[in-house]
Amino acid sequence: MSSVLACRALTRSFPTPTGPLEVLRGVDLDIEAGSIAAILGPSGTGKTTLLHLLAGLDTPTSGQVWWGDLAAHAHAPRDLALERAGRVGLVFQDPHLLPEISALDNVTLPGRIRGHVDLNRGHALLDAVGLADRATAHPATLSGGERQRVAVARALYADPPLLLADEPTGSLDRATARTVFTLLVSLARGQGRAVVMVTHDEGLVEDVDQRYDLTAGVLDARA
Ligand SMILES: Nc1ncnc2c1ncn2[C@@H]1O[C@H](COP(=O)(O)OP(=O)(O)OP(=O)(O)O)[C@@H](O)[C@H]1O
Numbered sequence: 001m002s003s004v005l006a007c008r009a010l011t012r013s014f015p016t017p018t019g020p021l022e023v024l025r026g027v028d029l030d031i032e033a034g035s036i037a038a039i040l041g042p043s044g045t046g047k048t049t050l051l052h053l054l055a056g057l058d059t060p061t062s063g064q065v066w067w068g069d070l071a072a073h074a075h076a077p078r079d080l081a082l083e084r085a086g087r088v089g090l091v092f093q094d095p096h097l098l099p100e101i102s103a104l105d106n107v108t109l110p111g112r113i114r115g116h117v118d119l120n121r122g123h124a125l126l127d128a129v130g131l132a133d134r135a136t137a138h139p140a141t142l143s144g145g146e147r148q149r150v151a152v153a154r155a156l157y158a159d160p161p162l163l164l165a166d167e168p169t170g171s172l173d174r175a176t177a178r179t180v181f182t183l184l185v186s187l188a189r190g191q192g193r194a195v196v197m198v199t200h201d202e203g204l205v206e207d208v209d210q211r212y213d214l215t216a217g218v219l220d221a222r223a
């Protein structure tokens, strides 16, 4: 089996007036192709910090992040943009849709940035997230759950082998959160994509392959 994502001895500390705040103290993780992992931990434990490092949006204080055989830790975040676009789909707590364009145009935005828009793929993805009939709708006319489903479709547009999600259901009510969570996991599973999802909401996490707790800056696998 091949790891689509791995990190080794990852640390991240932030300077503060009272000295460095050591948020991550040596995180090791291996995510195999098609595998779905949840990282759990209460607020402030470093989940977002870790996800940003795994996404190559931040540079570790020390340690390594590998996207397959690409050493992401060896590159500045801005230099990883092109590789990231093809390899890593990102979903955040807020959907971050562009308000002035339609749901379909938001889904195909990664294609527009790369110079080729596949409208058929955009429609197929909207269909997959249950929004086939809302292609022309603008974000302001969609519900929070619908907006987040558009964000999931957009994350899948470039066909990435890996999805990284940071509290993707954190801004939704319970029932909608469960719908979006189940959709994200089942879509990824059906398409053979790996997922790393961080959340503080343990009750939401089901049907995943691995669970980890982020505690005191290290990751512990649940039995
Ligand atoms: N750029 C920064 N500078 C200084 N401290 C930071 C910075 N980013 C994060 N921190 C601190 O690192 C710790 C972990 O933050 P992080 O956002 O990773 O937590 P989290 O587990 O995602 O929390 P939540 O569940 O609330 O989203 C916090 O104490 C936070 O204040």
Ligand SMILES: [Mg+2]
Pocket: 047, 048, 049, 166, 167
């Ligand atoms: Mg966070």
